Amino acid sequence: MIEAYAHNYLKNLLKEDDLIWPHNLTLSRLVSRSLRRRDKSIFQLEISNHEDYWLGVLIPLCLQSFGAVLVVTSSQKNRLFQVEIPRLKEEGLTLPIWEGADPPLDGKVWVLDFVGFVNAFRKNHLSSRQLIIPEGEFFSRRIREAMxxxxxxxxxxxxxxxxxxxxxxxxxxxxxxxxxxxxxxxxxxxxxxxxxxxxxxxxxxxxxxxxxxxxxxxxxxxxxxxxxxxxxxxxxxxxxxxxxxxLEPLHILHKLFIDNPFVLLSGAFQHELGCLDTLANVKVKLGSPIYQDPIKLFVPYRQPLPNAECFTEHLLEQSRRLILGRQGLTVILLDDLRLLRQLTSELASEFGTRVVYESTAPDSNGVICCTSSWWLASHIHLPSPEQLILALLPISSLETPLTASRVEAFKQQGRDWFRDLLLPECLGLLPRLVLPVRKNQGRIAVLDGRLRSRAWGMKVFDALEPWTPLERLLPD
The missing domain is CATH 1.10.275 (Fumarase C; Chain B, domain 1)
Structure with a gap:
């Protein structure tokens, strides 16, 4: 059976490389079984780095492609072709890939980006094909952008x-x-x-x-x-x-997921996946508590709230203190564009060319001011920062028309739009934002006064675990 073959290949790889995520053994059997039985499967993975589970997904496809469709981002596609496929070839495995806009005729694995996936759906090219979706917690957002x-x-x-x-x-x-x-x-x-x-x-x-x-x-x-x-x-x-x-892109694709088998691999579960959760006949939570070194977390007491008149001055003063004397890279995340540009300008007037706006070519002790979406897309092109400053928690603003429309839809349904929509999205985003700093054993500073003054702030602290408090700024 394909499950046993995939298991044996991964078992041999584990003997050669003990850094491979050990739960890939179980994942490969689950993926093989779902593909063979054409199940609708959701696998929720407790994993610190989403790149670690690729082998558990790809080895079953090397053994039998099943006419599957693999939906990936551009960065995932680059990793697939530059890292994973060469790695499989070294082990004598070949992954049959097709990248065209029209479906393959010979059962190869059809690799599509999200725009290509939406176009294939509209042209009815996905009929009866098995769908494989990594990073499912971002699937709805990425489909929304593609549509x-x-x-x-x-x-x-x-x-x-x-x-x-x-x-x-x-x-x-x-x-x-x-x-x-x-x-x-x-x-x-x-x-x-x-x-x-x-x-x-x-x-x-x-x-x-x-x-x-x-x-x-x-x-x-x-x-x-x-x-x-x-x-x-x-x-x-x-x-x-x-x-x-x-507003709800998965509702547009609902019939596709009713008719087609799928394998969705997700980290934190998002409410938007609820319509797929009701369709799934296989649901597995895989992995073990993730061990990571604690990161230093600086959250001053009695910080002003974002709507306070003194908040802008607070951001500037605290950012200045955090940047002074740092020899490594600092990243400041702020999703309010007007405030971000103002803060960038003020810091540049003091620290000069060290401060850049969304640039992938900073000085070794540079300061990058950017939005969280830019950081998620671009951090792979940058060295791991020594310090990450969250000027504001990445909670979508109601001033954004898309967020306002989604919140209005929640209100019409009588749902709690903050605790069911905005807060879970923020909590799911935070671990990915801080991961590059954690790898470098750097420090995080949160300058948003809501973290300590709101009851839901404890959930944010939990999302950042493990961490150790940094009570005051001291020279290294």
Whole structure:
């Protein structure tokens, strides 16, 4: 049986390399069994590094590909081709890979990024195929981004040229929307929500056009309460870009997961996976408590809350203290873009070129100011930092139209939008944000006053475990 073959291959590898995650033995048998039986499986893994379980997933596919679809990010794809496949070849194993936009004809493993996965779904190319999804806790977010629709002024011009008879009505509608959006903006970099009532006239126009050019057919399908809609303003050009993203992307894919077997490997379980959890007939929690060296955690007492007038000055003063005398790399995470730019500017005026904004080429003792999303995507291209400063906890802001729309949907369902939506997402994100610092045995500083003043702050402390308190800043 394939389970036994996969187990034996991994057992031999473990004899040669004792650094391989030992639970890969069990994982390989579980994945093999799920692929052979075409189960709908969710494996929740207690693992510090998600790269460690690749062998447990890939070895069964080397033995029999099962016509599987492997959905990966660009960084996962790079690791697959640069590390994992060469590693398998050294052991005499070959992974049959197909990367085309159309499905393979010979049963190879079809490797797709998230945009390719969405396109294959829309073209009905995924029928009866087995789906393999690593890092399932981020699956909904990544699918949402892959389904996103962006409409620029050039798309409006294209629509107007395609249907000259509607040109006057489209111009009037565009100008009316432009005036309203710019009048509602509270600052130059604001994102302004577009309500469904604002585009009803456009929806009526698109509904009578036979074949509107891309992306207008998708816009027509997305102008409903299940999608978030907002404008990104460009004050220099007096222009704006329309963005649309689904609130619950997995609901759009629900029938696909009803009809297709799948293997979803996840760390922290997110509420958005609930619709897949109800479909799964195999659910396994695999792994053991993760042993990690404690990290130094600096959380001063009596810090101001983010809405306090003195919070900006607090961030600057504490960041200055934390940076002084450090010889290694410091990373400051802050998802409020206006505040991030202000803090970057203030620190650069004092520390000079050491301070950079979202750059992968800092000095050895540099200070990178960035958002958490940039850090997650770019930390693999950087040396492990000596210090990570969380200026604000990575809790999505209600000023973001997408978050506001999702929260509104939760309110309509009578659910606790903070404890069921925003807080779990933050808690799932924190371990991944601090992992590069933990590997370097560095220190973390949290400058958000909510951590000690809110009851839910204990859950944040738990998510950062293991740690030891750093009561005061002392020279190294």
């Amino acid at each position: 996103a629709i962006h409409v620029s002024s050039s798309h409006w011009d294209c629509l107007r040229r395609a249907y000259p008879s509607t040109s006057s009505a489209l111009i009037n509608l565009y100008e009316r929307l432009s005036r309203r959006l710019f009048s509602q903006a509270i600052r130059p970099d604001a994102l302004v929500r577009i309500d469904l009532s604002d585009v009803l006239r456009l929806k009526d126009l698109l509904g009578v056009l036979p074949q509107p050019p891309a992306p207008w057919a998708d816009v027509l399908d997305a102008t409903n309460q299940r999608w978030a809609s907002w404008a990104e303003l460009d004050y220099k050009l007096l222009d704006w870009t329309w963005h649309l993203q689904p």
